Amino acid sequence: MAKNAQDNFELNNSFYVHLHEFYKIHRGTIRKNYTRLSKAFLDFNEPSRPGSFLRVPQFEALEIYVFLKEFLDNKPVFQLFEDWYTSQSKFAERVSGISTVDGQIMQGDMFWEMSEKDYKGIFKKMKASNDGRLYPNYIFALTMGTGKTILMATCIFYDFLAGNKKGKDERFIQNALIFAPDKTVLQSLREIESFDHSKVVPPEYMPIVAEFKFHYLEDAGVSLNTMDGSKFNIIVSNSQKIILRRDSKGKSTVDKLFSSGKEMYQGLGDVEDEAMAMLGLDDDSIAAAPQDEADLVTNQRFEKIKRLPQLGIFVDEAHHAFGAKLAKDMGIKADNTANSLRKTIDELAINLKQAGTRVVGCYNYTGTPYVGKDVLPEVVYAYGLRKAIDNNYLKQVKLNGYSNTRHEEFLEIAINDFLAKADEIGRPENILPKMAIFGTTVEELTTEIRPAVEKILAKHGISSDRILINVGDAKHTTDDDIREFNRLDSPNSEKQFILLVNKGREGWNCRSLFSVALYREPKSKVFILQATMRCLRAIGDRQHVGHIYLTKENMALLDKELQANFRISTDELKEPDPNKETVHVRVEQPSIKVPIKRVRRQFKLIEKEDLKDGYKLGLDEVVLDDYRLIHETQQGLLMPDDIGTVKNRAREDLSFLKEQRTFTKLSLVADIARYINKPCLEIEKIIAATEEGFDGILELVNKFNEVLYDQVIPRLFKAMYDIESESVTEEFEVDLVKEPPIDPGYYPVTVSKDKIIRKSSLALAELTGKSFHLDNYCFDSNPERQFFWDMLHDKQVDKIWFTGMLTHGQSDFVIHYVDTETQRVRSYYPDFLIKKQDGSYVMVEVKGEHMIDSQNVRDKKDAAELMGVASGIGYEIVTGKSADSGSYDRAFLN
CATH class of the missing domain: 3.40.50.300 (P-loop containing nucleotide triphosphate hydrolases)
Structure with a gap:
């Protein structure tokens, strides 16, 4: 590292990249700390989900937004950098040295051998950009055309839903103020309200979205009409003049008369003091008073915003909104004069704190992480023009x-x-x-x-x-x-x-x-x-x-x-x-079809005849110890020979400390009817017919509420219904790839030139009949390319197709599986489908060694093997290293 690393080292170019890498490496562990809402929101917007709306850069930025909130507790960037560099707090598991990510060897982080002096220099610059602020400041730098407006809307919607769920949790917002640099941008921000919100919000949360209220402050004469203390307000303003501004121009005699300012009473001796007292004026109030009608309106906006709880501030086109002083304001260059927008945000933060609430954070959206030669210190995600x-x-x-x-x-x-x-x-x-x-x-x-x-x-x-x-x-x-x-x-x-x-x-x-x-x-x-x-x-x-x-x-x-x-x-x-090429991939004719069998289980619910009087639910068999709150003590340490003795142990039932709901006959019937989906009168009749009756059931469930849901309702359901199941095997053929739209008639794929194998290649003239349902194969990695080449020349292989190339709904050869971590149904496209000489098939997945034992890979394997059993198709995983060297076991071809 150079001596003056803090001057020539693009600190956030490494930090925001490595912040994202840390998240990707530890995504599974991090998600375990998320609430159900956060998991559901991310799963719904996952680009691999069929029908998802967000693009990859939008979703990655959303992941970082949730990561900052749920896992990193909304800390300022300089604190995150300190924790990350020192591998402490939430970054205790930070990778250092050499590691592998997505199958590629990489340096774990760029600071693993940084000197303490260099670290302190960079940390000082980071801290200076946030020094003294009452809120964290984050910058999301996505180049134009990648969807910053929709991303901003999605982040706000998520934050509102999480804030509603968590109440006064200081990490989440309940209101949003969006600054636009001019009217053109403000008009584009109307898309936040107009686009179909159901594209980014899971269906179960859409009723809350209907409560969101939008306010547009385009003109100076528009006042802000929000209810004090309300939530779900999204305020969009193209004006930075929310704080009171004084009029520097002189006033005419008539202006002075009607302004009723202090100068009107000066020179009147005692009358001046009396008039000032009667009007409630003093020197400070006169100095701060609005000078004209426009100032009155902008001051009204500021006063209304001060009364909104948990405010999040979003700055669109931040490089423009902050003007020429952006670099100075963001801590790149020393300057004692902050611009008016930053002053407004700082003033809001102070006033909201005095009112008992707060500015949760400022979230800036811009097209570039750079200002001149420097990287903005608080960038947390970036997606560049060339990449887009x-x-x-x-x-x-x-x-x-x-x-x-x-x-x-x-x-x-x-x-x-x-x-x-x-x-x-x-x-x-x-x-x-x-x-x-x-x-x-x-x-x-x-x-x-x-x-x-x-x-x-x-x-x-x-x-x-x-x-x-x-x-x-x-x-x-x-x-x-x-x-x-x-x-x-x-x-x-x-x-x-x-x-x-x-x-x-x-x-x-x-x-x-x-x-x-x-x-x-x-x-x-x-x-x-x-x-x-x-x-x-x-x-x-x-x-x-x-x-x-x-x-x-x-x-x-x-x-x-x-x-x-x-x-x-x-x-x-x-x-x-x-080194890259955009390949126009076309479907070869006739298209390849593969026979598939899928087993579908059908369940029938058969309603039994009415219960006879005296039907026993068997609640006396319930082991109540499973529901008691037991306090156990032990005096001293027991030796192995003492096991089984109880003289040094004591147990105390503290179940009376558990918070329990007291059910009545009506509420019991209502709760059961809600689960079993029967009219309340019918449920009442059924309960009355049981041996336990209302008295027996109420006595039990009022002691331990859990018994109602764990025991009573399931036993009633079993008494009322029989369930019959049958397996249905469906046989059909699927296309390895669907035909692309007539215009343009091909699928565009951008890939490294060294990972393309073309059907027209002279080197494959004698082998093209063994493969190519597409005219060009574009591989993600060298191991995949090498494996294909080996199989193409293997005499035990009759046909081989690369099926892991088009994975966004272009193929019907797809395996649906349940992701254990998210409990969501996802789509999986195996890398290869091989037809052996005996006519049987085998699916092959080439996977990096570090991912072989991951839960996601196991989930895919289980689903693939389940489908394979029904269809007579085998499944094999080959490690990337062995595929690259050709050292894998070829027993799956026998």
Whole structure:
């Protein structure tokens, strides 16, 4: 480690990565500490669950959010870092040195050999960013287009549900205040209310979601209407002026008269003091008084927010909302002047604490973990631009730079190229592809750009009706234009060329935007990054390409901003990772079908005849000692020869200390009816017919409530019903892979080039008949690739198919199993299906050695073997190391 590691070492680039690695390694142990609600919420949003809504980066960020709350107790990042570095508290099991994660050898953590001096330097920087705050501050850095708004909503919903469940637990929020940097972003945040909440909230918790209340403070004149002490309020404000602000401008004589301030009474001698006393004014109240109507409204908002319990503060587009002083405020650079937003949050924290509640935490959502050359100290999760493109969450990028062109020449080249590309694109999701052209001023756009665009479109026979202008000026942008701007992603929108000035940066989520053109150098350097990246949002079933047209000068500016914000260059953005390739995987015809047998057990509930009077439930057989609270004492230590003696032992029944509900005849009937699903009158008749009767049952269950649910209800159910079961064997054929959508007609898979085996390979010319239900196989690891290659050349193998490649519902060859940890039904796709020479089948899973004995692998194995028994299909697990070396036992082929 370098001497000045704290200066040149990207501390959180290692900490947030290793925080996530710690979670992944210890996920099973960590989840055991979670409540049922947290487990259910995560299970419902798990991307591997069929029908789940969240993308992988959204879900990973949600996992970290829950991890910080449930396991790490909402501690500030600097405290987590200290615990993590010293392997104490919740990080006592931290991995150090060399270990394996997901089958890959890795260094356990980057700080395992860090000097104490270097550690203290980094810790000091971390602590400085949170020093003196009454709340923890976390940053989630997900690049644009990965779904920060939905992630924020999901985190708030989870927190509300957990806060409702846990009451006054200080780790969880009951109200949320969201700051948006401007009206454009605020409009995009309306998606928090409008999207289908059932996509991220388990059905059993949806009734609570109906109680959530949304408040939007778009204009200065809008007051906040929340009930004092209420919960489930989600307040969205585009204004940072919630704290009272003084008017620095002078006041006229009339203003002074109607402001009734102290100066009105000055110079009146004793009358001044009397008037001030009568009005309840003093020097402090005058200094803090609102100066105009707008200040009265913003102060009203602040006062209402102060009265809401357990407030969580969420900052959207945090890099923008904090302005130019973000780096200083976040502890990157020394500065004694905090910006107004941070002051507002700090002031809220102080006031809520005085009111007996608190700001639970501040959760910042931004597109990058970087500010200039530094990493923000409090980043807890990050997902970068390059990764989002590689994993098909964004469009690919093609940058077009031009030098020595005049304005109109540049526009004509860009528009002509876009129109040619638009013909190839068609209408993804039946939406017309769009192009955005940015001007630096309204005058430039209206007097130069618009006429030039109209002239160019006329050459192509395209009407100027295809043009939409949004410049924030009512002279040029009507209300109808705003409505059209907000419906650009609609199939009914016929606007195609969007002319903008300082619009459409953060918060403009136009997925049908395929191109951006920017000619003159903008005043804001970061604007070029924000504007050009707008066309990268994904649309349709395949990965498209976003085309960006820039002058040579603007290309240089973009390269600088990419380096500063994403640590990549325009060269890297132009071309995907040279070691990876997006393969268009197509289904070979005829498609492969496999015979499967599934055993399904059916249960029938047969109602018995009415119970005869005097039916005995047998409650006298219940061993009540199983329900007593027994206190045992022992005097001294017993030697082996003393076992069995009781002279040194004593037992005391303390069952009277147990909290017990006192049942009445009515409540007993109601509780039983709820479980057995019978009318109360019928239950009353049945209980009265038993030998024990109401008196006998009430006497027992009022001593030990558990007896009602453990003994009485099951015995009554058995007396009323018989259960018959039968096994039904179903035989059918399943497709190894489903046909992809007609458009595009293939499945896109991004994978390392060295892990691709193509059917068209000359080296496989004589062996392709033994495999390939797809034209290309893309392997996750070298052991899988090597195992396939070995089996392809093994004479005992008739056919081999790689079935672990498409695992998101594209195949019917799937095994459903119950995950022991979560008690949820999940889908499992074995890596390989082999048909042996005798016509029988065997499924093979290649798994890293460190995972062989995990509970999840055992659950999959049990389910696979159960299905295999019915279908005559074997199951085998091969370790990654032996698969790579070819040293595994091939007995499963015999």
